[in-house]
Amino acid sequence: MEPADEHPLRYSLVNELHARPSPRLVAPCTAVFLAFKQPGHAANRDRSEDTAHLADLCHRHGAPAPDTSAGHYAAQLGRYELRWESHTEFVTYAAFASGLPQRPFDPAAAEVFPEDWQRAAPGKRLTAVMIQVDTLPEAPEQILPKLNQWFARDSLATVWVLDESAIVAGDFRIDPAGFMRFAIFVRPEIGAGRVGRIVQRLLELETYRAMSMLGLGRARELTAELNALDPKLNAIVQGMASDGQSAETTLQELLQVASKLEAAAADHSFRFGATAAYQAIVEDRVRVLRESRFMGRQMLTEFMARRYHPAMRTAKSAEERLQAMLDRTERAGELLRTRVDVERSAQNQEVMRRMDRRADLQLRLQHTVEGLSVFAISYYAVGLLSYGLYPFAEELHIEKAVLIAALTPLVILAVWFSIRRIKARIHDDDASGGTH
Known part of the structure; x- marks a missing residue:
């Protein structure tokens, strides 16, 4: 076929499927991951600032400069393999290096991302993860002393993944250096592609978990607004049954409440929609790991059910409450308009009677x-x-x-x-x- 017969987006859409392949990693290795997000209106940010910040990192390590219009980038920065991706609301930096630091989860392993460079980022650091990948010993229980030393026991989740080909452990806490830690122990026969996919899924799980949790902060803000507006709306609805206040005055009060609710819906609708989408990705990443219980320890699904899902339900509850109040306001407005129409009809009838008397x-x-x-x-x-x-x-x-x-x-x-x-x-x- 001639190029003119092809859809203009066909090749770009197909290439998008292969633009972000999982890394190929061999144990032992270390992964350092950062995600930056601008605090407000991140979806409409100036993306040239992101590529400029990436170019600065590449310049420091003597790597080629990225394409200013690129949505992803890969390069070798010394002993680190760098992968950069631009998403709707955030950008991610992942650096992979062979070997493990002498001290477990040593912050020096993140030297590829200098502190002053991180402070100069156009957004704020939302996620910082360090993953250590090591070989699983013949007796898997031998890793327990390390896990007890590295992680907090009360929130530690330890599971077999991908048909018991590897063990994943993490407590979802931030260490003194500002990183969230994960440890992966893989069987010696596991290939580099599968190891890379496990690491990639863990990084995506934590990134989208952090992004979805932004909805909890918005839900708390919205709940405070709704708590202030709910009594006003109730008073307006209850006052509609009495004749102590004119319908026009009541309508003005109802319009004020309705305008604030509509403004809240406009401010929070994108965040709640994004929260639901990110939550779906988190649950998908947990599901594709195909976890199974390791020596009676807490599983990822159990941790999510106890710690993560309540936050998501809080965000969903705030969204539903906002919609319910909008519906109540709309119904109250319809009832009030009916009352105004009835009063005006009575007034018109009185005017007509007066006109008839005047005509007589x-x-x-x-x-x-x-x-x-x-x-x-x-x-x-x-x-x-x-x-x-x-x-x-x-x-x-x-x-x-x-x-x-x-x-x-x-x-x-x-x-x-x-x-x-x-x-x-x-x-x-x-x-x-x-x-x-």
Whole structure:
């Protein structure tokens, strides 16, 4: 096929599947891992700062500079094999070296990442892990004295992984040097690829565990906000049943609460969504290790169930509570709008009744004015006619008073009839105009 017939993203999407292969490691070896995340709006960060920080590290060790648009990078930094990856919210640095330090988990093993270089990172260090990989002795119980020396017993998890091909141990605590420690003991016949996958899965487990735990901090902040808004919302809903406060005032108070809840949802929705995604990755990494119990010790799944999952449930509970309060606010708004509509309908009906009364009064007043106008017009008409007919009345020997008395009822009837005709004509004209 011609290149024009290929989807423009086909090759880049396929290459993404092979962009981050697991390292190939041979025991004994040491892995040092760091993850940096900017405190706020990390997903929209300036990624050129990340590559610039990586370039500085490469320059210190005399390694080639990375591509400024790259999302991953690998190079040899002295005796360390470096792997760098850029993720949605964070960047990771992993350095692998053969052999073990003379002192277990010696901070000097992390010399590939200088302290001043770490302090100059564009983000803050979120994860720091040191993993020591050693060969499993023929009697696995021989590792117990080392584990008791290296880790805190109350939180130590020790398990067989990948069909008892290796033992993984860690207490998920931060040592005085700032690193979280893991020890891996692999059988001598295990290949470099499987060892690398175990290390990679442990690093990813700890990284995404730390990222998902950020949701717990947000959940605590949100819970404090909801604790302050919940009584206000309850008071508004309860006050809706009484007539002590106008609906407009109640609506304004409800809008204030609703706006704060919507702002909280906008601020926390991304973090809660990311927390759920990271939690799914953590659980997947634990599952693919295919752990089994080692000499009655605590398993990773048990540690997660006791220490990790409650934090995730707290974050989920805060998210659900926020959504429930948003739903309550929406329902309260609908009820309040219904109440306002009913009150306005009653007001409109009262206005219509008042208008009807005013129209009735105007009609009565109009009839009164019409009656007065008949007499007024008749008065002047009688006067004019009497002046015109008075000469004839003298010839007929009719007195003026008798003439006026005779004209008055005739003129009143004539005026009344004329006004009625005029009103009927106007009414007919209005009716015909409305029809057209």
